[in-house]
Amino acid sequence: MTNPTAAMLVIGDEILSGRTRDSNTHYLAGELTQRGIRLMEARVVADDHAAIVEAVNALRGRWDHLFTSGGIGPTHDDITADAVAAAFGLGISHRADAMALLQAHYDRAGLEFNTARQRMARIPDTATLIDNPVSTAPGFTLGNVHVMAGVPNIFQAMVASVLPTLTGGEPLLSQSLRVNRGEGEIAGPFAALAADFPDLSMGSYPFIQNGAHGTNLVIRGTDPAQLDAAMTRLCALFS
Amino acid sequence: MTNPTAAMLVIGDEILSGRTRDSNTHYLAGELTQRGIRLMEARVVADDHAAIVEAVNALRGRWDHLFTSGGIGPTHDDITADAVAAAFGLGISHRADAMALLQAHYDRAGLEFNTARQRMARIPDTATLIDNPVSTAPGFTLGNVHVMAGVPNIFQAMVASVLPTLTGGEPLLSQSLRVNRGEGEIAGPFAALAADFPDLSMGSYPFIQNGAHGTNLVIRGTDPAQLDAAMTRLCALFS
Numbered sequence: 001m002t003n004p005t006a007a008m009l010v011i012g013d014e015i016l017s018g019r020t021r022d023s024n025t026h027y028l029a030g031e032l033t034q035r036g037i038r039l040m041e042a043r044v045v046a047d048d049h050a051a052i053v054e055a056v057n058a059l060r061g062r063w064d065h066l067f068t069s070g071g072i073g074p075t076h077d078d079i080t081a082d083a084v085a086a087a088f089g090l091g092i093s094h095r096a097d098a099m100a101l102l103q104a105h106y107d108r109a110g111l112e113f114n115t116a117r118q119r120m121a122r123i124p125d126t127a128t129l130i131d132n133p134v135s136t137a138p139g140f141t142l143g144n145v146h147v148m149a150g151v152p153n154i155f156q157a158m159v160a161s162v163l164p165t166l167t168g169g170e171p172l173l174s175q176s177l178r179v180n181r182g183e184g185e186i187a188g189p190f191a192a193l194a195a196d197f198p199d200l201s202m203g204s205y206p207f208i209q210n211g212a213h214g215t216n217l218v219i220r221g222t223d224p225a226q227l228d229a230a231m232t233r234l235c236a237l238f239s
Numbered sequence: 240m241t242n243p244t245a246a247m248l249v250i251g252d253e254i255l256s257g258r259t260r261d262s263n264t265h266y267l268a269g270e271l272t273q274r275g276i277r278l279m280e281a282r283v284v285a286d287d288h289a290a291i292v293e294a295v296n297a298l299r300g301r302w303d304h305l306f307t308s309g310g311i312g313p314t315h316d317d318i319t320a321d322a323v324a325a326a327f328g329l330g331i332s333h334r335a336d337a338m339a340l341l342q343a344h345y346d347r348a349g350l351e352f353n354t355a356r357q358r359m360a361r362i363p364d365t366a367t368l369i370d371n372p373v374s375t376a377p378g379f380t381l382g383n384v385h386v387m388a389g390v391p392n393i394f395q396a397m398v399a400s401v402l403p404t405l406t407g408g409e410p411l412l413s414q415s416l417r418v419n420r421g422e423g424e425i426a427g428p429f430a431a432l433a434a435d436f437p438d439l440s441m442g443s444y445p446f447i448q449n450g451a452h453g454t455n456l457v458i459r460g461t462d463p464a465q466l467d468a469a470m471t472r473l474c475a476l477f478s
Contacts, residue, residue, distance in 0.1 A: 013442055016278045017413070017459060018268030020444070025283070029257030039255045041290070042283040044264070047442070051280070074423045075443040076430035116426030151445060172256070184313045187355030191315035203252055203286070204314040205259070206390060220256060 003169030003222065006032055007059040008042040011052055011070040011080050012150055015044050024069040024155045031159055036169030036222070037065065047071060052083035060087070060145050065166065067159075070150030072139065074116040081140070084147055085124035095123040098138055105136040131161045170222040175231045179238045182206065182213035189237050190217060197230045199223065242408030242461065245271055246298040247281040250291055250309040250319050251389055254283050263308040263394045270398055275408030275461070276304065286310060291322035299326070299384050304405065306398075309389030311378060313355040320379070323386055324363035334362040337377055344375035370400045409461040414470045418477045421445065421452035428476050429456060436469045438462065 008028055014020040025042045032039050040063055045051040052071075060066045071080030085092035098121035106113040120137040123129065130139035130146065132154060139148040139158045148158040179186060183206045194202040200221035207214050217238070219230050247267055253259040264281045271278050279302055284290040291310070299305045310319030324331035337360035345352040359376040362368065369378035369385065371393060378387040378397045387397040418425060422445045433441040439460040446453050456477070458469050 013440060013459070014444060014457070015264075016268055016281065017411070018265060018270075018272050018278075019413070019457065021262070021265040023260070026254075026257060026260040029255055031257075033257050039257075040285065042255065044281040046279065073443070073445065075426040076433055077440075077442050111421075111423070114423065114427065116430075117423035119426070120423075174256070174258070182350075184350070184353065184356035184359075187314040187358070188353065191355075194315055201252060201316075203316050204312070205253060206312065218253070218258065220252070 003172065004037045004065065004167060005040045005063040006037050006065040006067060007040055007063045009052075009055050009059055009066060009068045010042070010044040010150075011047065011068060012044075013047050013077070015070075016046055022069075023152050024150065027152070027156055028067055028159060031163060033172045035163060035166070036171045037166065038169075038172065047077045047079060049079055049083050049086070052080060053087045056084055056087040056145060060143065064144060066145045067162075068145065068147045069155050072120065072137070072147060072149055074119045074137075078119065080147060081122050081124065084142060084145060087145075088124065088142060090142070091125045092122055093125070094118055094121045097129060098123050101129075101136055101138060130158050133157050133161075172220060172222060173224060173227055174218055174220040175227055176216050176218040177231070177234055177238065178214065178216050180212065180214050181238070183215050186215060186217070186238060190234075193230065193233055193237065196233075197221075197226060200226060200230055202230075242411065243276045243304065243406060244279045244302040245276050245304040245306060246279055246302045248291075248294050248298055248305060248307045249281070249283040249389075250286065250307060251283075252286050252316070254309075255285055261308075262391050263389065266391070266395055267306055267398060270402060272411045274402060274405070275410045276405065277408075277411065286316045286318060288318055288322050288325070291319060292326045295323055295326040295384060299382065303383060305384045306401075307384065307386050308394050311359065311376070311386060311388055313358045313376075317358065319386060320361050320363065323381060323384060326384075327363065327381060329381070330364045331361055332364070333357055333360045336368060337362050340368075340375055340377060369397050372396050372400075411459060411461060412463060412466055413457055413459040414466055415455055415457040416470070416473055416477065417453065417455050419451065419453050420477070422454050425454060425456070425477060429473075432469065432472055432476065435472075436460075436465060439465060439469055441469075 015022045029039045127140040127142040134154045203218045205216045254261045268278045366379040366381040373393045442457045444455045
């Protein structure tokens with residue numbers, strides 16, 4: 001059985017300028033792994049129409065799912081919804097369902113539902129809304145593309161809305177062993193072990209602690225029995 | 240005058256599985272911005288030969304510089320050097336200059352310079368070495384591609400070696416104003432201001448603090464006089 005695949009597209013000048021450090025990719029990676037969906041690729045592009053359109057089309061054509069974060073707020077630099085509509089060749093308008101949600105939200109808050117805020121109701125034709133329990137302004141799913149907010153707590157809430165609707169795969173399991181030896185010392189036998197288990201992925205991550213070299217060895221796969229067998233041999237090699 | 244452009248390519252299964260959160264992109268973004276080099280795009284791909292080759296060729300063809308992190312260690316999953324050589328259609332071998340550096344390093348440490356460690360001397364033909372003051376194993380520059388380690392302190396040391404060799408641009412300046420109003424309230428006048436300064440980039444980044452909405456407004460550009468003029472008008476609008 002193969003696992004579904006996914007990509008992440010982070011949209012925002014503030015990530016590329018170094019002002020903000022993206023945290024959404026790391027969060028999504030962990031959530032997808034738990035559900036057996038493989039994150040295959042991630043990209044960051046600027047708030048630039050052509051760059052967003054190109055990345056959306058490249059990634060949605062290649063992987064089962066594409067998740068985006070950023071660019072769906074009320075200001076002039078929030079151009080993601082229009083770019084995603086253009087990527088699909090679809091129209092976009094102030095959709096009645098999104099307008100109603102936002103009108104009710106601002107009525108409750110006693111705030112004017114002005115032109116800028118109405119921008120957040122621009123949703124491509126045929127898209128379905130993604131619930132935003134934090135601040136109401138919805139994301140949307142169009143085909144296999146899930147368009148979500150960049151603010152981390154809203155992004156996370158939207159991921160929680162979307163993931164249960166997707167078909168997962170066998171959970172991607174991992175086991176790791178911490179070894180107090182440098183990578184160069186264990187690389188030979190570790191490679192031989194990896195060659196014996198072609199269905200598993202084995203990675204090694206070096207660290208230095210108190211001036212001494214160490215390595216975290218990680219084995220990933222979907223078959224628990226294979227994982228256990230590999231781990232037993234790994235421990236026999238290096239423990 | 241236009242600023243040089245750059246892209247970042249992060250290579251590693253551990254980022255896509257959610258095991259490790261990438262910090263190198265954020266570090267590089269800040270360093271490039273200070274030197275007037277615009278980071279235009281970033282990608283993360285797995286430890287997969289074809290994926291690395293494709294991303295290297297896409298990004299080195301499009302931007303002035305490409306920086307990579309990850310996959311240059313001694314273990315079987317370290318395949319970046321071979322993939323970059325393949326992307327350029329060049330050969331790769333245990334280069335004498337890198338072999339000498341590493342041999343001296345392991346001699347000093349009293350450790351065997353074994354086959355695995357010799358893997359770190361595999362350098363594409365015609366590449367120049369990037370100094371690694373932390374752990375000796377070098378990165379390399381091939382054409383406009385700078386191949387560096389994934390371990391953050393080594394990546395940072397290599398960036399410090401490479402950046403002084405590159406032609407920078409006018410510094411990318413930014414000024415910001417923190418406003419205790421939500422984005423939806425300031426979006427209209429902020430967009431009008433942005434339209435008056437087409438050479439500047441203006442972004443708005445919402446936050447919630449103690450339950451109240453606020454927004455950081457950021458203006459970026461290379462012309463200090465324009466930046467000051469825009470900032471004066473911004474403060475008049477919202478302070």
